[in-house]
Amino acid sequence: MAREPGDRRETILDSAAILFARKGVAATTVRQIADDVGILSGSLYHHFNSKEAMVDEILSSFLRDLKDRYTRVLSQKADARILLHDLVVASLEVVEAHPHATEIYQNDLNYLLGIEHFSYLRNAGREVQDAWLKVIDAGIAEGVFRNDLDSKILYRLMRDAIWLSVRWFKPSPAYPIAKLAEDTTSLFLDGLTAKTA
Amino acid sequence: MAREPGDRRETILDSAAILFARKGVAATTVRQIADDVGILSGSLYHHFNSKEAMVDEILSSFLRDLKDRYTRVLSQKADARILLHDLVVASLEVVEAHPHATEIYQNDLNYLLGIEHFSYLRNAGREVQDAWLKVIDAGIAEGVFRNDLDSKILYRLMRDAIWLSVRWFKPSPAYPIAKLAEDTTSLFLDGLTAKTA
């Protein structure tokens, strides 16, 4: 098993992401990251310019993946119900692929937005919103979705329910990610009320 | 307008709560709190034993209020649909009454649970969950709610959507908190799909 170049960087980023997600970026010290990797804190600066740079790299790859998947979903021609379902699936797949980055984004966004360098996160959030609003508004226009609820409010309610699943959902053979996507979509599309058959 | 005793404590807690909510507990320094109040950091320790003690007081009054309101809701005899609606209303009223505490709880729970003193927050979360599960499970048993979705998953999806509204919802005359409660309940009970009348 030959080690690739850049392997070391990845090891460090993995440790950092786990710690950032568990205790928050501000409360995680470079010493703790170095301890976890098994080196001294000064050595981290051979690989990264700063603690911020580590956060940046973690969040960037997360957002890149998210944007790609959303673009793929929106490129389909399909019923708004299908597209909404596919956005849920795409989101949950990103949660699965980047659980720590997702948690950092959810927990520390306010803190990061206070740092000049991370102001680009505001645009990222806006692009995600645009994707959802496109689908929701199309559904309303087609008469597939109700028109008595504000689409931005619908988006925000669904967004938070979906992304915060990173805090509690652990996929298992009995309840895999695909099943959570089905159940979440079903709840949002059809509601909790029992069918009076 | 006579100043009550304890007024000063409240002033400090208000500043602290706003800063904790905006940047996170770990990233907020006692100096920043003191600056915001208009005193020096050492003077804070005449009113509080530690930074933790401030967080503790902010979260305690938040959780006390929440628990009281949930108890009042559950003491009613009513249809599960009504009780679910009332839990939503109670939650959003607590968000409105304690916006900063709500945000601190949502953003910094992981960090706080890492501090020995805040382990009681785990129980608080469990009690909230119990209240919701009681209502959801009763609704399923009565046949009012669907029985094909796991009640714990339903709870978590609704919980995160409701509580995270603290991050974006600002009540206005045109869209007051009661309206958000109606819309949220309506989405969860009836879903997004248009009625085919």
Added chain:
DNA sequence: GTCTATAAACTGATAGAC
């Protein structure tokens, strides 16, 4: 690529004057 050593700034908190 890691370590040694350390700088420079910042942190929560304390003691005692006023």
Added chain:
DNA sequence: GTCTATCAGTTTATAGAC
């Protein structure tokens, strides 16, 4: 109740040896 002054510990980050 606030300020002055300060402590002891911690923080991110750097310079240079190995």
